[in-house]
Amino acid sequence: xxxxxxxxxIAAGTLLLAPVYGFGAEKSKSEKSVKTKVPAKIIAYAERDxxxxxxxxxxxxxxxxxxxxxxKYMDEDLSKVxxxxxxxxxxxxxxxxxxxxxxxxVTSGKDPVIVECKLDxxxxxxxxxTSKEYKDEKGRNIIRYAGAxxxxxxxxxxxxxxxxxxxxxxxxxxKLRSRKxxxxxxxxxxxxNAENKNLVKIYDVRIDDGEVNxxxxxxxxxxxxxxxxxxxxxxGGASWIGSSPAVTEAVYRxxxxxxxxxxxxxxxIRNANEKTALRKRPDIANxxxxxxxxxxxxxxxxxxxxxxxxxxxxxxxPEWNKKDLIAAGPSFGGCQTIVAAALDxxxxxxxxxxxxxxxxxxxxxxxxxxxxxxxxxxxAKVDMEKAKKNSAYFDVANFARLIKCPVVxxxxxxxxxxxxxxxxxxxxxxxxxxxxxxxxxxAEHGSNRKPGEDGAFAAGSSVKVRELLMxxxxxxxxxxDYTVPGKKNAKGEIVPYIWDFRKxxxxxxxxxxxxxVHLTKGMTFFQNIFNLRKTECKLSVSFVARxxxxxxxxxxxxxxxxxxxxxxxxxxxTYTAEYTLKDGSYSGSFLFTVSxxxxxxxxxxxxxxx
Numbered sequence: 001x002x003x004x005x006x007x008x009x010i011a012a013g014t015l016l017l018a019p020v021y022g023f024g025a026e027k028s029k030s031e032k033s034v035k036t037k038v039p040a041k042i043i044a045y046a047e048r049d050x051x052x053x054x055x056x057x058x059x060x061x062x063x064x065x066x067x068x069x070x071x072k073y074m075d076e077d078l079s080k081v082x083x084x085x086x087x088x089x090x091x092x093x094x095x096x097x098x099x100x101x102x103x104x105x106v107t108s109g110k111d112p113v114i115v116e117c118k119l120d121x122x123x124x125x126x127x128x129x130t131s132k133e134y135k136d137e138k139g140r141n142i143i144r145y146a147g148a149x150x151x152x153x154x155x156x157x158x159x160x161x162x163x164x165x166x167x168x169x170x171x172x173x174x175k176l177r178s179r180k181x182x183x184x185x186x187x188x189x190x191x192x193n194a195e196n197k198n199l200v201k202i203y204d205v206r207i208d209d210g211e212v213n214x215x216x217x218x219x220x221x222x223x224x225x226x227x228x229x230x231x232x233x234x235x236g237g238a239s240w241i242g243s244s245p246a247v248t249e250a251v252y253r254x255x256x257x258x259x260x261x262x263x264x265x266x267x268x269i270r271n272a273n274e275k276t277a278l279r280k281r282p283d284i285a286n287x288x289x290x291x292x293x294x295x296x297x298x299x300x301x302x303x304x305x306x307x308x309x310x311x312x313x314x315x316x317x318p319e320w321n322k323k324d325l326i327a328a329g330p331s332f333g334g335c336q337t338i339v340a341a342a343l344d345x346x347x348x349x350x351x352x353x354x355x356x357x358x359x360x361x362x363x364x365x366x367x368x369x370x371x372x373x374x375x376x377x378x379x380a381k382v383d384m385e386k387a388k389k390n391s392a393y394f395d396v397a398n399f400a401r402l403i404k405c406p407v408v409x410x411x412x413x414x415x416x417x418x419x420x421x422x423x424x425x426x427x428x429x430x431x432x433x434x435x436x437x438x439x440x441x442x443a444e445h446g447s448n449r450k451p452g453e454d455g456a457f458a459a460g461s462s463v464k465v466r467e468l469l470m471x472x473x474x475x476x477x478x479x480x481d482y483t484v485p486g487k488k489n490a491k492g493e494i495v496p497y498i499w500d501f502r503k504x505x506x507x508x509x510x511x512x513x514x515x516x517v518h519l520t521k522g523m524t525f526f527q528n529i530f531n532l533r534k535t536e537c538k539l540s541v542s543f544v545a546r547x548x549x550x551x552x553x554x555x556x557x558x559x560x561x562x563x564x565x566x567x568x569x570x571x572x573x574t575y576t577a578e579y580t581l582k583d584g585s586y587s588g589s590f591l592f593t594v595s596x597x598x599x600x601x602x603x604x605x606x607x608x609x610x
Contacts, residue, residue, distance in 0.1 A: 040067050040084060040134040042144035043075055044127060045450070047114075051148045051413055051441040056120055059148045061127050062112035063105065065089065065134070075442060075449045085109025090130045095150075096123025096367040096421050122154035123367055124421045126414065145444070147413035149420060157358075157397040157425035158365035162389075165398055168295075169304075169343060176305050179209040183313060188217065190268055191245045198222065202245045204267050205258070207309055212302050214309040215267050216260040217243040219250040220319055228321035229256045230469055231314050234460070235307075235329030235336035236262055238288065238356065238371065241278050242269035253469045255326075258314045262303055262332070263287075288372040289379035293386040300357070300394045304339045311344045324348055324468060328460035331371070331418060331445065332356045334409075335396050338426065342402035349468050350403060352396075353410045353457035354445060358422040360391040370422035397422075400429040407435045408464045412443030412456030438462060509600065516602040521549075524593045539579040543604040546572045549596015555579050561591075568599060 045051070047060040066073075067082040085108050093101040097119060105113045117125055127146040134142045162168070188204040196202075203218040220229070232255050234246065242265060246257035261267055263284050269275050278284060287299035295301060314320065326349045327340040334355030341350035358370035374380055380387035392398060407430055411423040427437055440448045440455045448455035454462075509518045541553065547568035554563050555577075564577040592601070 038068055038071055038073075039136045040065060040131070040142060041073065042066075042089065042129050042131060042142055043078070044129055044144050044146035045075065045442055046146060046148040048148075049441075050439070052152065052439075053118075053148060053150050055122060055151055056118055057150075059117050059119075059125060059150075061115045061146050061148070063089070063107070063115060063129060063146075064112055065107040065131065074451050076451065083109055087131065087133060089113075090132070091115060092128045093117050093125065094128075095119050095125035096155075096365075097121045098366055099125065119150040122151040122156075124149050124152070124413065124419065124424075126416070126419075145414035145416065147420065147441070149413060149424075149439075152420070152424045153428060155367070155421055155424040155428055156365060157429060158362040158367060158369075159359050159392055159395045159397045159425070160361070161398045161401060162392050165393060166402065168393060172301070172305060173308055173343065176209075176212055176308060177312070179211065181207045181209040181309065183207050185218075188245070188268070191217070196245075196247045199251050200245070200247050202247075205313065206266075207313055209309070212305045212309060213264045214260065214306040214313070215243065215264065216258050216310055217245050217267050218256065218258045218314075218317075219245040219247060220256045221250045221254060224254050226254060226321070229254065229319050230324035230326070231255065231317070231320045232257045232326040232328065233307075233311060233314055233340065234259045235327075235333035235340075236260075237330055238262075238332035239279075240333075241265060241275050241284075243267040255469055256314075256317065256319055258310060260307065260310045260336075262306075262336075264302075264306075286379070289374065289377045292374065292380055292390055293383050295390050295393055298390065298394065303336070304343070304394070307336055307340050308343055311340060311346070315346060326351065326465060326468065328353070328465070330354055330457035330460065334418075334457075334459070338396040338399050338403070341405055341407065342399035345404060347405050349464060350405055350407045351409075351459035351462060351465060352407070352426075353459040354412055354415055354418045355396055355409070355423060355426060356418050357394060357396050358418065359397045359425040360395045361388060362422055362425065367421045367425070368419040370418045397426045397429050400426045401431065403430050404432075405434075406464065408438065408459045408462045409436070410438035410440060410454060410456055410459040410462070412440045412445060412448070414442060415440075415445045415456050417445040418456075436462075436464065514602070516544075516600045519592075519594045519599045519601065521594055521597055524591060540576065540607050541579070541605070542574060542576045544572055544574050544602045545599055546570055547594070547596055547599035549594075549598075551596065551599045552593045553577055554591040554593070568596060572600075572602075 043064045043066055044061055047062050053059050064078065065084040065087050066078070067084055069080070073081065087107045088104050089107060090104045091102070093099065093115065095117065099117065099119060101117065105115065107113055115127060119125060125148045129144045131142040136142055184206040185203050188202045191202045199222055201220045201222055205216050205218050207214040234257060240262055243259045243261040246259055249255065250257050265278055283299065290299060291297035315325070325346050327337045327347050328351040329337045330353040334352030335357040337350050337352040338355055341347045356371040359367070360369050360374045362369040363375065369375065374391055375384070375387055409423060409427045411420045413420050427435065438454050438458050440453060440458065442448055442450040442453070443456040446455060446457055509516050539555070541555070545551065545568060548570065550565055550567055552563055552565050554561050562579055566575050
């Protein structure tokens, strides 16, 4: 592998801090007339910031009906909205252990309305609020959810592990590996475009053995500072058909990524009609329910074995460093992530986000099961006893018991698809202490309504992932040789990939074996930085430069920007600057500005220390 790298930065999707406004920030607009076509919204959340309570403790939910000015309105910015009073909202309050309460409330024009409850056992409470008077864009009643956890680390799964669980899957894997597969790996040129074709290699992979066939898209960075690469396998949600390249992650994190196709179909799905047709195929339609009475015919059996087959292939690639192997995915992808970590001991980090297929037998413990609510389906009711027995072999609450590697879960407290009780039921079964849960206290099955808080699918881009792939390095390009993967502007000048040039066009230069970027007077360029730990830490920036005159480096954090100034010489020198990132600073940015005649820059990097 050629030793050359593009900028290692944090992958897209990191949440930035948003301003939070409370009462008193400025005069409420409850007394003003707001003329807008934006639908009204119900705002509701637990009074306690972390939404976690003790058994028997009083849980208080705060509720407002508001009229925002824009569709982008987020929770808590109550000074920016009209608060609507004297309107009726119906509510349903339900929780593990059989809690069920229905009623209605009348909104206030200023203060929140309070709904209270408590649980006498570990579990979760879900509050559903409905306005029949106000409608959304599609004419439906406005609905809002709020949730709270009660000692969630003490939740016990209703599902029990069968005595032959490990033996069953070990035998299935033995049979799988007894069939020698035929691997087809072709370069998937249909995925290339002007921006990515010089940055990554994309392969369409098919692994056939006649019974359990696996497919997926493998993305490998063309230029890396590493001799061998970490590997990551990703899994899609329940409705996914086909697969896609992971260009951004491969490039930003300097990692090879295999995106597994859940089903035995080709990877490149051309349009929605083709996707719809595939979903009607007998082996795919209702795959999450069909044949639950027969373990050998139940579709997730093949999907779980497909994971093993895909991992065997990924580990056979010569680019792999034979050390770092991450599994990650959301929803049903989170389920597959847990299965991967349970069945393959080479996994070094598993990151399931809001995992499905958890605690199928939760009802045995008076708690909600995760998607697909298997035992509530008409398919299971044909022979409920067999369905119950077989479901335990495909329950990630049981697979979780076999995990030995570090794990990062994430969960949404108002997720009604994969309820938080089911996610914690699986999480609590993971042995040992090397595990972490990311709570999305106002997160649905994906998005989060609380500014600055991670969502239900955040595990795959968590701090643990970044630290495993990048160590303490927050940002580094290591080598400024971008002449190959760069992109040309209209004048034919090379612009280094990823760095954002605000003024002027930089030139990628080379003198012998030394590569660098040439900037002229007045030019600026910047890149985001990230405080990964979200705690106070030291940031150290270093770079090699030469030039005439002065260059400034500004680092913007959650507080006021901090400037350093450097008087350049015409000889290459190493320059450093140190900053303190405060607790809660999620991100900021570098901003280099040339005030002298010119500046040549190479080997820019940033590292943090506790």
